[in-house]
Amino acid sequence: MNCKPYIRAHADELLESLAALVRIPSIEGVPEEHAPFGREPARALHETLALCEKLGFRTGNMDDRVGWCEYGEGEEMVAVLGHLDVVPAGDGWTETEPFSGEIKNGRIYGRGTMDDKGPMVAAIYALAALKDAGFAPSKRIRLLFGTNEETGCGDMSWYVSHDGELPVYGFTPDGEYPIINGEKGILNGTYSRKLHQTGDYRLTKFEGGAASNISPAYAAAELQCPADAASKIAADKVTVTPIEGGIRVEAEGVAVHGSTPELGENAIGRLAMALAQLPLTGELGDCMAFVAERIGMEVHGESLGLAMRDELSGPLTLNLGVAKFEQETLSLVFSVRYPVTLKYELVYPRLSRGFTLGGFTETEMTHAAAIYMPPESELIRRLSKVYEEQTGEKAELKSIGGGTYAKSMPNLVAFGPIFPGDEVREHKPDEYMEIERVLQNAEIIAAAMYELAK
Ligand SMILES: [Zn+2]
Numbered sequence: 001m002n003c004k005p006y007i008r009a010h011a012d013e014l015l016e017s018l019a020a021l022v023r024i025p026s027i028e029g030v031p032e033e034h035a036p037f038g039r040e041p042a043r044a045l046h047e048t049l050a051l052c053e054k055l056g057f058r059t060g061n062m063d064d065r066v067g068w069c070e071y072g073e074g075e076e077m078v079a080v081l082g083h084l085d086v087v088p089a090g091d092g093w094t095e096t097e098p099f100s101g102e103i104k105n106g107r108i109y110g111r112g113t114m115d116d117k118g119p120m121v122a123a124i125y126a127l128a129a130l131k132d133a134g135f136a137p138s139k140r141i142r143l144l145f146g147t148n149e150e151t152g153c154g155d156m157s158w159y160v161s162h163d164g165e166l167p168v169y170g171f172t173p174d175g176e177y178p179i180i181n182g183e184k185g186i187l188n189g190t191y192s193r194k195l196h197q198t199g200d201y202r203l204t205k206f207e208g209g210a211a212s213n214i215s216p217a218y219a220a221a222e223l224q225c226p227a228d229a230a231s232k233i234a235a236d237k238v239t240v241t242p243i244e245g246g247i248r249v250e251a252e253g254v255a256v257h258g259s260t261p262e263l264g265e266n267a268i269g270r271l272a273m274a275l276a277q278l279p280l281t282g283e284l285g286d287c288m289a290f291v292a293e294r295i296g297m298e299v300h301g302e303s304l305g306l307a308m309r310d311e312l313s314g315p316l317t318l319n320l321g322v323a324k325f326e327q328e329t330l331s332l333v334f335s336v337r338y339p340v341t342l343k344y345e346l347v348y349p350r351l352s353r354g355f356t357l358g359g360f361t362e363t364e365m366t367h368a369a370a371i372y373m374p375p376e377s378e379l380i381r382r383l384s385k386v387y388e389e390q391t392g393e394k395a396e397l398k399s400i401g402g403g404t405y406a407k408s409m410p411n412l413v414a415f416g417p418i419f420p421g422d423e424v425r426e427h428k429p430d431e432y433m434e435i436e437r438v439l440q441n442a443e444i445i446a447a448a449m450y451e452l453a454k
Contacts, residue, residue: 019101079170092429115426156408175414182399185370213258259401304354
């Protein structure tokens with residue numbers, strides 16, 4: 001089934017629809033009635049569903065959080081999942097206004113053109129092309145539109161927990177080509193320990209980092225302690241300053257994304273290792289020794305008993321993202337990414353035991369299971385075939401440490417929209433998508449929907 005002529009003939013209409021959607025600044029806002037994530041994400045959803053209806057599709061809307069359009073008949077359903085919310089514009093736009101949808105230099109500019117409105121409008125026209133060609137699929141094809149991917153995924157988690165229909169399989173054009181068939185499992189959690197301080201050294205401040213998924217570039221502690229304490233710390237990238245009744249200790253690190261902590265340096269770990277050089281006693285001494293020795297600047301959790309790896313995705317990684325000391329309680333927030341073929345049941349107990357041994361208790365934990373679709377699975381075989389036929393390139397399979405939208409429901413992988421070697425401008429100023437790439441995405445998505453639903 002050749003959808004290219006339809007897509008090329010409707011290119012102007014597709015781009016106009018996309019530009020209209022880009023002009024809605026669908027950043028998360030204050031909840032309102034019929035707009036749980038704020039007015040603009042809801043408006044983007046309503047406009048998108050209106051477009052789908054105009055093109056002749058059935059639509060559905062679950063509580064203004066997730067909407068869909070559907071084509072074809074059949075018991076089973078194949079899904080294409082994407083989102084209509086965007087991150088804020090940020091500074092540094094030089095080519096166009098952030099929400100212009102302006103076309104120039106063969107590109108369409110604006111927040112969301114690549115992530116993820118462009119690919120989803122392409123998917124809508126891809127579905128229209130299949131309908132126009134009279135395609136009669138054996139499975140229903142559903143385009144699912146989320147509205148809260150960027151800030152908490154309160155969209156798809158709602159859909160799944162409120163009995164939204166799950167696909168037999170599908171993909172999300174919210175990652176990259178060729179195919180991401182493996183995503184590490186993610187455990188984000190907080191462990192805390194209350195300290196009863198009795199010795200000469202009293203911790204009054206210990207803090208660093210902003211989010212579990214970023215390796216912190218800076219951390220600082222303050223202690224009430226004897227005046228000679230400053231001379232007891234000697235470490236690289238650590239500064240000790242005398243303050244009233246004690247010292248301030250500051251550590252530097254290198255900030256990187258928490259899925260690749262091995263590329264950075266953890267300032268919190270470095271700070272704990274510096275403090276552990278002091279003659280701390282009692283619970284403070286035990287606690288700092290534990291953090292320094294069992295976590296420190298390790299990025300694979302080796303000393304916590306988490307040294308695990310697989311061939312497809314390499315080692316487990318651990319990122320200590322945030323530390324806080326409030327009401328005499330030290331809290332550590334971290335993100336663990338475990339290999340794609342390993343199971344939660346294996347990883348979580350070890351993590352838990354590791355921290356319990358240090359006197360910490362779990363105060364928060366979220367889990368997103370690893371994804372691994374083997375190369376011989378039907379979904380991967382079919383998507384590979386489509387990619388190779390459409391591009392003439394080999395469909396290399398990738399495993400990554402980051403989580404994509406595919407994690408939000410079972411049986412999905414990330415497929416597109418960014419081609420290998422293309423500039424990645426999502427979340428950056430001057431976000432754009434080449435018009436040719438928008439149309440190629442529509443063609444590939446049409447071919448993929450055909451292949452999965454035929
Ligand atoms: Zn996205």
